[in-house]
Amino acid sequence: MTKTSNRRDFIKKSAFGVAAVGGTLAAPSIATAAGETTKWKMQTSWPGGIGLDIFKTWCNSIKDRTNGQLEITPFGARDVVGDFQLFDAVKNGVIDAMNPFTIYWAGRMPSAVFLTSYPMGLRNPHEWDTFYYGLGGLEIAQELFAAEGMHYVGPVHHGANIIHSKVPIRSVDDFRGRKMRLPGGMVAEVFQELGAKTTLLPGSDIFAALEKGTIDVADYVGPAINLALGFDQVTDYISMGPPGFMSVYQPVDLMDITVGQKSWDALSDEMKQFMTSEVQVYSNTHHAQVQAADQKAWIEFDKAGTEVTRLSQDDVDVITEIAVRRWYAWANKDKTAAKIFKIQLDYMMSGSLGYVTPDMIEGMELDL
Numbered sequence: 001m002t003k004t005s006n007r008r009d010f011i012k013k014s015a016f017g018v019a020a021v022g023g024t025l026a027a028p029s030i031a032t033a034a035g036e037t038t039k040w041k042m043q044t045s046w047p048g049g050i051g052l053d054i055f056k057t058w059c060n061s062i063k064d065r066t067n068g069q070l071e072i073t074p075f076g077a078r079d080v081v082g083d084f085q086l087f088d089a090v091k092n093g094v095i096d097a098m099n100p101f102t103i104y105w106a107g108r109m110p111s112a113v114f115l116t117s118y119p120m121g122l123r124n125p126h127e128w129d130t131f132y133y134g135l136g137g138l139e140i141a142q143e144l145f146a147a148e149g150m151h152y153v154g155p156v157h158h159g160a161n162i163i164h165s166k167v168p169i170r171s172v173d174d175f176r177g178r179k180m181r182l183p184g185g186m187v188a189e190v191f192q193e194l195g196a197k198t199t200l201l202p203g204s205d206i207f208a209a210l211e212k213g214t215i216d217v218a219d220y221v222g223p224a225i226n227l228a229l230g231f232d233q234v235t236d237y238i239s240m241g242p243p244g245f246m247s248v249y250q251p252v253d254l255m256d257i258t259v260g261q262k263s264w265d266a267l268s269d270e271m272k273q274f275m276t277s278e279v280q281v282y283s284n285t286h287h288a289q290v291q292a293a294d295q296k297a298w299i300e301f302d303k304a305g306t307e308v309t310r311l312s313q314d315d316v317d318v319i320t321e322i323a324v325r326r327w328y329a330w331a332n333k334d335k336t337a338a339k340i341f342k343i344q345l346d347y348m349m350s351g352s353l354g355y356v357t358p359d360m361i362e363g364m365e366l367d368l
Helices: 001-012 017-021 049-065 083-091 111-116 125-134 137-146 183-191 201-213 223-228 261-266 271-301 313-330 335-349
Strands: 038-044 070-075 097-099 148-161 162-165 179-181 197-199 217-220 236-239 253-262 307-310
Touching: 038 049, 038 253, 049 070, 049 223, 049 271, 083 097, 083 253, 111 137, 111 183, 111 313, 111 335, 125 137, 125 148, 125 335, 137 148, 137 335, 148 261, 148 271, 162 223, 183 197, 183 313, 201 217, 223 271, 253 261, 313 335
Parallel strands: 038 070, 038 097, 179 197, 179 217, 236 307
Antiparallel strands: 097 253, 148 253, 162 217, 162 236
């Protein structure tokens, strides 16, 4: 094959972003000759909506863009195993890879609470990219998952989480006594201190719980996916932070792509490099397209008569005071959690961000 035809093949096969998700270019394709195809089964936590659509389109594009070297069969939430069983399913080889909400593993891996956004922590996607790709976060995450027999390829952004409710939430006092779905970990503890009665449910179970009245408040992801899941049919209100602060508790909810170590090791070095770069591109594409869909979803929620309420700065101050205590409680659960949090704390206290001031953490200590 000539250099010219290689170049044409490269341009053609780099078109995942252009054809599928509105003009964002994907990572370079593998241009070497096709050989034996490595086949993966990968399950996401997305139960439906734009998130699942983007995930399936991306997975289905990989075979062509790797010239047949890697084929990924995508599965939605619960298609193979339950959402909370994904960790063990990948670890034990039931599936090859997963695209979960990273916070789901906080119960078995305390450090995981700092691998995705937490109350009043890092607040923008680029700040998390700085942590992962500039401040050593990716290497730490890979060490953690390697100890569990998996390879953490990289984080995947989708956006901020919002709260749907059957009753208006106009201040933090309105959470008191409410039966509320949350993702567990630090987030649940903050709302427990606000008086909520929290429960942990996968996204696929939230609609039924709201419909039956098992819960009357539910956090989940952003408006586009929540609309697709029918939340407008079983709730009348959406609660968020003050203007410009969409979510005070998970402002940049992160997913990830994690692969079983045996499946990862079976890839060539070239393919490992391709997938590592590809996940970064997928994260950017995924985030942008979810946000674009959200803009249309807000219009539909308005048509459905959903009322948007916002917490005040006073409410934010209350949550911050609770959150800072929980930061340190979780960071001190193990040395790696403390190490991760210290990196993020230094960043939040730096001149770049300034979210945290010395008086906010006075008297707090990290067990490093």
